[in-house]
Amino acid sequence: MRSRLTVALGHAARLAARMRGGGSGGTAFPGLVMERTDPGFLSRTLGRLPHGVIVVSGTNGKTTTTKMVVQLLREQGLRVFTNRTGSNFVRGVLASLLTEVDAAGRLEADIAVLELDEAHAVHFVAQMPPRACLLLNVMRDQLDRFGEIDYTASLLHTIATATREVVVVNADDPRLASPDFLGDVSARTAAFGIGARLRSLFLSDDDLRSGADDAPAEGQERPAADAGAPAPRVTLEAIEGQRATVRVDGADHQVDFTIPGVHNQLNACAALEVVLEVLGDRADLPGLLATLGRVEAAFGRGEVLTLDGRPVQLSLVKNPAGFRMGLLSAAAQAQDGEAVMVAINDEYADGRDMSWLWDVDFSALRAGGVDVVTGVRCWDMALRLDYDEVGVDAVEPDLRKALDLLRQASATADRPMRVFTTYTAMLSLRAILGGLTEVEEVMS
Numbered sequence: 001m002r003s004r005l006t007v008a009l010g011h012a013a014r015l016a017a018r019m020r021g022g023g024s025g026g027t028a029f030p031g032l033v034m035e036r037t038d039p040g041f042l043s044r045t046l047g048r049l050p051h052g053v054i055v056v057s058g059t060n061g062k063t064t065t066t067k068m069v070v071q072l073l074r075e076q077g078l079r080v081f082t083n084r085t086g087s088n089f090v091r092g093v094l095a096s097l098l099t100e101v102d103a104a105g106r107l108e109a110d111i112a113v114l115e116l117d118e119a120h121a122v123h124f125v126a127q128m129p130p131r132a133c134l135l136l137n138v139m140r141d142q143l144d145r146f147g148e149i150d151y152t153a154s155l156l157h158t159i160a161t162a163t164r165e166v167v168v169v170n171a172d173d174p175r176l177a178s179p180d181f182l183g184d185v186s187a188r189t190a191a192f193g194i195g196a197r198l199r200s201l202f203l204s205d206d207d208l209r210s211g212a213d214d215a216p217a218e219g220q221e222r223p224a225a226d227a228g229a230p231a232p233r234v235t236l237e238a239i240e241g242q243r244a245t246v247r248v249d250g251a252d253h254q255v256d257f258t259i260p261g262v263h264n265q266l267n268a269c270a271a272l273e274v275v276l277e278v279l280g281d282r283a284d285l286p287g288l289l290a291t292l293g294r295v296e297a298a299f300g301r302g303e304v305l306t307l308d309g310r311p312v313q314l315s316l317v318k319n320p321a322g323f324r325m326g327l328l329s330a331a332a333q334a335q336d337g338e339a340v341m342v343a344i345n346d347e348y349a350d351g352r353d354m355s356w357l358w359d360v361d362f363s364a365l366r367a368g369g370v371d372v373v374t375g376v377r378c379w380d381m382a383l384r385l386d387y388d389e390v391g392v393d394a395v396e397p398d399l400r401k402a403l404d405l406l407r408q409a410s411a412t413a414d415r416p417m418r419v420f421t422t423y424t425a426m427l428s429l430r431a432i433l434g435g436l437t438e439v440e441e442v443m444s
Contacts, residue, residue, distance in 0.1 A: 002038060002041075002044075003038075003041060003044060003101075003105025003106075004103060004104050004105060005038075006034055006038040006105065007098065007101060007102075007103055007105050008103075009033060009034065009037060009038075010030040010031070010094070010098040011098065013033040013034075014029070014030040014095075014098065028089065028091045028092050028095050029091075029095075030094070030095050031089075031090070031093065031094030031095035031096075031098070032091040032094075034091075034094045034095075035090060035091050035094055039127070041094065041097075042090070042093065042094060042097075042124075042127050042128055043128045045097055045105055045106075045107050046097075046107070046128050047128065048107070049081075049107070049109055049110060049112055050110055050111075051110050051131070051278070052111060052112075052130065052131030052164075052165075053111070053112045053114060053128060053130040053131055053132075054069060054112065054113045054114070054130060054132045054274060055114055055116055055121060055124070055130040055132075055133040055134070055159060055163075056113065056114065056115050056116070056133070056134045056136070057115070057116050057134075057135060057136070057156060057159055058134075058135050058136030058138065058156065059118070059136070059137050059138055059139035059140075059152065059319065059321070060136060060139055060263070060318075060322050060325075061137070061263065061264075061266075061267045061270070062088065062115045062116075062136065063088075064259070064264055064267050064297065064298045065115075065136060065267040065270050065271050066082060066113055066114070066115040066298075067082075067084075067298045068268055068295050069113045069134070069271045069274060069275060070113050071291055071295050072272070072275045072291050073111060073113065073275060073278075073279075075287065075288075075291045076275075076282070076283070076287065076288070078110045078111055079108060079109045079110045079111075080109060080112070080113055081096075081100055081107055081111070081112045081113075082096070082112065082113045082114060082115075083096040083114055088114075088115045088117045088120065089116075089120040090116075090120050090124050093114055093116075093124065111278075116159075118152055118156060119155055121155065121156075121158075121159050122155055122159065125158065125159050125162035125163075129162045129163065129164050130159070130163050130164065131163070131164055131166075131278070132163060132165055132167070132168065132274060132278050133159050133160060133163045133166075133167055133168065134168045134270060134273075134274040135156050135159065135160065135168065135169045135170065135176050136170055136267070137170050137173050137176070138152050138153045138156065138173055138175045138176060139319050139320070139322075140320065140359075149175070150175070153175040153176070153181065156181075157181055160181070160182070160185045160187070161184060161185055161186070163185070163187045165187055165188070166187055166188050166189070166274075166277045166278070167185055167187050167189050168190045168191065168192065168270070168273050168274045168277060169181075169182070169189065169190075169191050169229070169230070170191065170192060170270070171191035171192065171193035171194075171230065171231070171232040172193050172194050172202065177229030177230075178229070182230075189230045190230055190233060190273060190277050191229060191230040191232040191233065192232050192233070192234045192235065192266075192269045192270045192272070192273040193232030193234075193236075193269075194235060194236050195235050195236060195245075195247065197237065197238060198236060198237070198238070198239065201239075201262065201328075202266060203321070232273070233248065233249060233273055233276065234246065234248050234269045234272050234273040234276070235269065236265055236266050237252060239262055239265060241332070242256055242257045242260075243256050243257070244257060244265045244268075246268070246269060246272070246292075248272070248276075248285060253289050255268070255292055255293050256293050257292070257293055257295075258293060258294055258295065258296055259295050259296055259297050260297065260304070260313070260329060261297075261315075261325065261326075261329040262325065262328060262329055262332065263322075263329065264297070268292045268295070272288060272289075272292060275288060276288075305437055305438070305439060306437055307407065307433065307436060307437050308407055308410065310410055310414070311416045311417065312417035312418070312433075313417070313418045313419070314419050314421060314426055314429070314430070315330070315419065315420050315421065316422075316423065316426055317420050317421065317422060318350065318351065318423060319356055320356050320360050323360045323420065324360060324361070326420055327360075327361075327362070327364045327420075328364075330364070330418055331364050337368050337413070337415055338368065338415055338416050338417060338418045339406055339410040339413075339415045339416070339417045339418070340368065340369070340371055340372075340419075340420070341370070341371060341373070341374060341402060341403070341405075341406045341417070341420070341421075342372075342375075342381055342385075342419075342420045342421075343373075343374045343375040343378075343399065343419060343420070343425035343426070343429060344357070344373075344375040344377040344378060344421075344422050344425065345375045345376045345377065345422045345423075345424045346376055346377050346422075347376070347423075347424040349423050349424050350422040350423050350424050350425075354377050357380070357384045358384060360384075361388070362384070362388040363388050365385070365388075366388070366389055366390050366391075369390060369391035369392065369393065370385060370390055370391070370392045370393070371393050371394065371405065371406055371409040372392075372394045372395075372396060372402045372405045372409070373385070373394070373396075373402075374395075374396050374397060374399055374403075374425070375397070375399065375422065375425045376397070376425075378396070378397050379395060382395045393409065399428050399429055399432060400432055403432055403433075406419070
């Protein structure tokens with residue numbers, strides 16, 4: 001009876017939010033109402049799942065990796081619940097549950113795969129200890145929220161110690177793979193990682209902080225993480241365009257990826273590792289590898305839309321490591337040049353402290369320049385590009401007007417478009433693009 005009342009209240013809150021928002025919005029508000037009025041709903045509902053809950057957390061790659069894990073499990077025959085809107089707070093999970101449960105609060109699923117913000121995951125695992133967790137990395141991000149990077153690591157450590165069965169970590173992240181992090185974890189530990197030839201490509205936060213003079217040169221090996229880390233079962237060994245060599249249990253496999261971005265090939269290894277651990281002997285490895293090749297980008301994370309008959313790719317950027325990988329992917333994909341826009345906001349969901357922009361090397365953009373810089377912090381971004389001698393054709397704070405300028409630049413030379421964008425700017429741009437072209441609706 002309690003769950004039935006909670007579901008009814010949640011639907012009423014959703015309706016009220018949509019009416020107030022003119023028919024849109026209300027993604028997390030119903031979850032907030034449910035969280036405040038019935039704190040036990042989350043654990044009652046998810047606690048009935050026969051295969052439990054997988055939590056995915058870390059600084060970079062949560063949304064895309066979660067999507068990969070969900071698709072892998074579904075194509076292995078499991079019914080999967082996930083917070084597909086990308087709202088990764090506890091209230092976002094509850095709002096997503098509201099769209100899936102029946103009137104009595106019953107969820108028709110075998111397993112849940114949930115992307116969770118590092119800080120809010122701590123509250124989630126206190127209510128619902130996960131069966132498995134996948135911890136991707138620790139990078140400096142949203143310094144106004146998290147402060148020092150070791151604090152972020154401590155949040156992920158809380159998730160690990162609450163996990164019941166298996167903790168999967170990045171073997172090449174010096175904080176996640178350290179004895180201090182894993183020493184008091186009661187669940188068994190497993191790992192994914194990078195082959196020796198690619199370690200200079202995927203830099204840890206410590207590598208980025210040490211500066212270019214101390215970071216390994218291209219082709220040079222970077223020392224692996226602590227020797228006490230669990231040996232990675234799945235590793236990314238080589239990359240040649242969209243084709244990658246993925247090593248599983250010592251055997252190499254070729255995967256032709258649909259999803260763009262070298263970072264997403266590592267995310268795929270992370271997703272594969274946690275699925276192999278959860279499925280155990282039931283895992284169909286050839287089927288899983290085939291599924292990885294078909295996975296497409298999550299919204300805003302390398303997502304490719306069509307505008308004016310030309311592709312426009314949205315690349316989410318929110319910290320130095322993420323922006324660096326976005327620039328690398330752009331360099332690898334661009335053939336005849338692209339019309340480029342950079343959209344930088346500093347709303348709460350982006351992080352108020354934008355000083356991290358000064359830790360990104362933008363020299364890769366010098367040759368083609370940037371056509372438009374936009375967003376709340378557009379002038380700060382334009383100044384940063386000027387220091388790296390990157391030409392900027394226009395600075396336009398208004399996102400809609402900036403998108404018009406980008407379209408003009410693209411049409412003049414018939415070039416594809418790419419937008420490097422922070423999170424809230426990406427949401428606004430997708431809403432604008434929704435009136436111009438076909439855009440997948442992801443918000444509930």
